[in-house]
């Protein structure tokens with residue numbers, strides 16, 4: 001393709017301004033127009049990249065023939081800009097997660113995108129960093145055996161719901177929750193790495209003692225059709241030093257994976273997979289080569305686990321195999337780059353993305369919304385909620 005893809009961006013806050021910067025940096029893309037109801041945001045971001053600024057995205061869509069529109073309005077406000085963009089005939093959308101905060105909104109967007117024949121990618125950016133892809137690889141290759149249990153803890157500092165969006169923070173957080181804002185990541189991540197398994201039912205609790213305007217936290221248990229059970233937790237009341245803590249663990253029938261993606265107090269970021277002991281050394285090293293291509297200095301380990309009891313006396317226990325690294329380069333826009341590659345090459349799985357499963361689309365967004373809304377319903381009713389696909 002010789003001409004550049006013409007892009008527009010709707011919603012120019014924290015994430016939308018990053019979308020503008022990201023798209024502007026892609027050599028095949030030209031950011032033509034941006035829109036935000038806050039004129040100061042539209043003018044500032046538009047001036048940064050030489051794009052026409054609008055306060056009304058309807059006018060922007062009418063006056064520009066865009067190839068792609070990125071949408072990053074607040075969580076409950078995705079429906080209208082998505083429908084307007086589809087109605088304007090834009091063939092491709094990159095939409096921020098969560099797809100929606102209600103199943104009705106999610107279904108409406110899904111049906112409209114199907115009818116329009118448009119591609120709608122959801123920016124589940126947590127699929128993109130090297131160690132997320134290493135996690136996908138190790139699980140999909142069966143190196144942990146059958147996945148039976150695990151947990152995903154993604155918590156924000158209390159400043160997120162109280163201060164991060166300035167004077168708009170309480171209203172913003174009240175329109176969302178840790179379920180929609182944070183568990184959208186975890187629910188998509190689990191469906192991605194455990195595919196083709198999917199969630200069939202959820203049970204959850206919430207707590208409302210601190211914030212008042214939105215639940216303090218959700219704590220959920222997910223059952224998959226593979227039989228795997230996962231715990232997923234997300235808090236908005238943590239008085240921590242960092243902004244985010246993010247930890248994942250996977251227990252398989254023959255191995256264990258721990259990924260400390262954003263560490264908490266006293267923790268090191270790092271990734272360790274203790275894999276099946278029946279791998280041959282040649283197989284172990286083949287997988288090691290593959291993991292090294294991710295661009296992280298992953299080590300292949302053959303070692304004796306620390307002696308604890310019984311036969312595991314010092315120097316005497318069976319050898320165990322694994323992989324580990326303490327490097328964790330977070331690449332927030334690798335999934336975004338996959339979207340651009342897909343737009344240029346057409347298929348949903350462009351050559352830059354063949355190893356890591358399909359890129360996240362509105363189908364994944366619909367499932368994510370169904371799962372998260374089931375978590376909210378379970379916490380409100382005290383019942384186990386069926387959410388099979």
Ligand SMILES: NC(=O)c1ccc[n+]([C@@H]2O[C@H](COP(=O)([O-])OP(=O)(O)OC[C@H]3O[C@@H](n4cnc5c(N)ncnc54)[C@H](O)[C@@H]3O)[C@@H](O)[C@H]2O)c1
Pocket residue numbers: 010011012013014015016035036037038041055057072073074075077096097098123124125126165172181
């Ligand atoms: N991918 C990620 O990991 C990630 C991280 C953080 C946030 N997000 C998501 O990105 C989205 C945006 O979050 P944010 O933190 O940037 O919020 P934000 O409030 O900073 O930005 C949203 C912007 O949308 C604008 N807006 C609202 N209604 C509009 C309308 N009708 N027309 C045009 N503009 C409108 C607001 O004025 C604001 O500037 C949310 O869905 C959020 O969950 C994703």
